[in-house]
Amino acid sequence: MPSDINRLIIFDRFFDTVHRQIVNALKTPKGAQVLDVGSGAGGFARHMARKLKGKGRATALDIAHENLLKARELAGLEKLGDRVLSVLGDVEALPFPDNRFDLIWCSRVVHHHLPEPRAALAELYRVLRPGGRLAIREDGGRRWRFSSKGLAIDEDLQTRLHDLYDRWFEEEHGRERPDDAWWIGTLEKMGLKSVEQLQFPLKTPDMEVQLRYIDDWFRSFLSRDASGGYRAKLGPTDRWALERLTDPELECGVLNQTVRGISFEIETIVYIGAKP
Numbered sequence: 001m002p003s004d005i006n007r008l009i010i011f012d013r014f015f016d017t018v019h020r021q022i023v024n025a026l027k028t029p030k031g032a033q034v035l036d037v038g039s040g041a042g043g044f045a046r047h048m049a050r051k052l053k054g055k056g057r058a059t060a061l062d063i064a065h066e067n068l069l070k071a072r073e074l075a076g077l078e079k080l081g082d083r084v085l086s087v088l089g090d091v092e093a094l095p096f097p098d099n100r101f102d103l104i105w106c107s108r109v110v111h112h113h114l115p116e117p118r119a120a121l122a123e124l125y126r127v128l129r130p131g132g133r134l135a136i137r138e139d140g141g142r143r144w145r146f147s148s149k150g151l152a153i154d155e156d157l158q159t160r161l162h163d164l165y166d167r168w169f170e171e172e173h174g175r176e177r178p179d180d181a182w183w184i185g186t187l188e189k190m191g192l193k194s195v196e197q198l199q200f201p202l203k204t205p206d207m208e209v210q211l212r213y214i215d216d217w218f219r220s221f222l223s224r225d226a227s228g229g230y231r232a233k234l235g236p237t238d239r240w241a242l243e244r245l246t247d248p249e250l251e252c253g254v255l256n257q258t259v260r261g262i263s264f265e266i267e268t269i270v271y272i273g274a275k276p
């Protein structure tokens with residue numbers, strides 16, 4: 001079973017070109033101080049660091065020490081160690097003074113991890129300098145999908161897994177997954193100006209990474225047993241199917257299937273606004 005950090009690395013690899021497009025679109029000024037909150041394996045912070053000029057720095061903040069160690073190691077390997085800083089911290093109590101950053105990137109943290117996001121959002125606002133921008137990446141309640149003639153997977157399985165996730169989210173957080181209107185309205189209520197929603201299409205990475213991404217998604221439904229989460233809610237037939245699809249020893253395992261092409265329906269959504 002891959003550890004969390006391996007899952008985060010797969011995610012970074014799958015979205016590598018999307019991250020690069022987002023960094024280009026965000027156009028940070030010379031010397032910009034950028035904060036990546038919940039940076040995971042640090043793929044986005046490294047893309048950002050490559051673009052920063054002068055005294056510009058990308059600070060990767062995460063609550064998990066293991067993730068920061070990996071982010072540091074990868075930054076070092078790419079000779080970006082002096083441009084990527086790492087800080088252990090909690091988005092709900094950020095260890096920075098007010099008005100510190102020109103750009104804050106926060107991807108899949110606020111809705112993924114926090115039942116009540118307002119404390120985190122207030123902290124993000126506090127450490128943003130006036131004129132600085134907050135960019136939040138969430139899925140706005142969307143369901144991603146893939147299809148492939150070559151891949152032997154019951155296509156309805158995806159719908160059932162998404163239904164399961166939505167049900168789990170509602171029980172865990174006591175509300176539906178936030179949609180675009182919720183995010184835009186929330187950023188405006190925080191006091192951000194010129195709030196808008198940007199959308200980035202996926203540029204598919206190589207086939208191995210595509211298959212790993214799908215394998216990882218299936219695994220996520222089997223690995224939350226301890227928290228009483230998904231697995232307990234999986235029906236026995238779907239559990240059996242997922243166990244076979246993620247088994248590296250079996251020919252029917254996703255990673256062992258020979259596939260010519262997969263098409264993904266995934267949009268990356270970024271909600272962005274500026275502090276007055």
Ligand SMILES: C[S@@+](CC[C@H](N)C(=O)[O-])C[C@H]1O[C@@H](n2cnc3c(N)ncnc32)[C@H](O)[C@@H]1O
Pocket residue numbers: 008011012037038039040041061062063064067089090091092106107108109112113
């Ligand atoms: C789903 S991952 C997203 C990682 C990366 N931003 C991405 O989009 O791939 C969530 C990340 O947020 C971190 N995290 C969770 N709760 C946090 C908190 N309260 N404060 C800071 N980071 C947190 C996790 O350790 C993990 O690295």
